Amino acid sequence: MMPRSRANEIPQLVRQLGSRSAARVEAARARLSIIGAPAVESLIDALEGSNPRLRSRAMSLLALIADPRGRDPLIAVLEEPDPDLRRVAAQCLARFLTRPASTALERCLHRDAEEAVRVAAVNALVRHAAAGCTAAIRAPLDRLLDPAESVAVRLAAAELVRVLPAAEARRLLARLREDPSPQLRQRAAELETDLQRAAEPATQEIAALLRQLASEDYATWNEAVRRLAGADAAAVDSIVREICRCGHDPEFCTRAGMALKTVAPRHAGPLADALERIEDPLPLQVLVEVIGAIGDKSLIYRLKDLVERLAVRRVARGEGRIDLLRRVRAKAHLELARIGSRVAVGDLREALGRGGSGLELEMLAAVELIGKREELPLLLRAHRHEDAFVRRHIADAFRAIMARERIRRDDRIFDALTASDRQTLAEILPRPSPARRRGRTAESGSG
DSSP states (O other): OOOOOHHHHHHHHHHHTTOSOHHHHHHHHHHHHHHOGGGHHHHHHHTTSSOHHHHHHHHHHHHHHTOGGGHHHHHHHTTSSOHHHHHHHHHHGGGOOSHHHHHHHHHHHHHOOOHHHHHHHHHHHHHHHHTTOGGGGHHHHHHHTOTTSOHHHHHHHGGGGGTSOHHHHHHHHHHHTTOSOHHHHHHHHHHHHHHHHHTSOOHHHHHHHHHHHTOSOHHHHHHHHHHHTTOOHHHHHHHHHHHHHTTTOHHHHHHHHHHHTTOOGGGOHHHHHHHTTOOOHHHHHHHHHHHHHHOOHHHHHTHHHHHHHHHHHHHHHOTTSOOTTHHHHHHHHHHHHHTTOOTTHHHHHHHHHTOOSOOOHHHHHHHHHHOOGGGHHHHHHHHTTSOHHHHHHHHHHHHHHHHHHTOOTTOGGGTTOOHHHHHHHHHHSOOOOHHHHHHHHHHHHHO
16 A cells, blocks of 8 residues: 655644644644644745634744755845734744844834734844854844833843853943843843853853753743754753664754754854664664754754665665655755765766656755756656655656756757657646747747
8 A cells, every 4th residue: 555645734734733632732833843844834834824723833833844845935024014923933033044134033023013023033133143144144233222121122132241251241241231221231141150150160050951852841941942052062962862773753853953954153063973874774864954054054064974774784784675764865965966066976866767656845845946958858767656745746857957067958868768758748838839939930930
């Protein structure tokens, strides 16, 4: 029996997000977070509906997956009349560490009349700053030093102290200790104490946060994610070891991945080391996604070694067994393709040409980004073995490559196609009907 089509499964899971049953919602969240990028289009479609509960939960999943396609729909929600949805959108944009997202949050911070929305925007900008987006510091710093701003917004902006260089943080704390607001003065004292503790060994604190990360209570594990975010190399190593230990638990691995995605490249060494020794699919998948989110090119190039290791393992295992690491391999290819690299294109072409069904969408997305004319016949061959859902993505990738490489339908590369491949080519690039050709000819003549 064939497995349930992803084309049917994903919309059903997205609808389940609107359930009033917490158990059904959490089950859908866990599954969609593992499915990842293929679910993004359906989640974006859900944002156009009228159910606020479903829209809010769809936004949180877009943030969890952090696919670039989710950013602009979330920015659009910042302009909607419902302040709760604007607040959730601002919270979710914390996960999109790009200048357009920071700019939208800054605009929201200046224009939105709702205090809760401005607090969410400040929190998101502080997250951007902590991840290395230094341009995101200015707007929350202005709010922090503006006595006319609400105390709640200023308290949120005070978290900037944690991401500033030590000397600047000390100067800012000294200024806040003299602030007219008693809440700001008290918070400055607390932050000063926190910074002093941060310089001390934090092994026990990390262990406690990792235990909280496994909590069933949303507020508890979400706070643990926040506090683990931006961890140093020692903490990153502890988190990676815990991901390996809990490799059977997709929810825990997803949460740990959320924290790791804000790690600065200089602290990411343990991630690269782990790529060489981890064997379990889910921990490896999380690491690949984290490395892609961090965006450091030298780290992403290490994924080529992972692809080669998985290829050797696949050959040794034989073709008759299910490849549980197939999606890990596909995700590694996609992250390499996102930086424009073809260093692993040989393995990519081998996957396309091998035949058999079940080609991962991440693999097709990688081909669409970096594919050249040599990959077109392989895509035609793969098209014949897939279901309708995957064939649509193959066709999109095929047409995108032809447009980027300026390849015409009568190009010589298609001369050696088999009869089956020519039939597939006609499905992907149907010739215009005689009537349409005559119409275009008449228009050209009249012009």
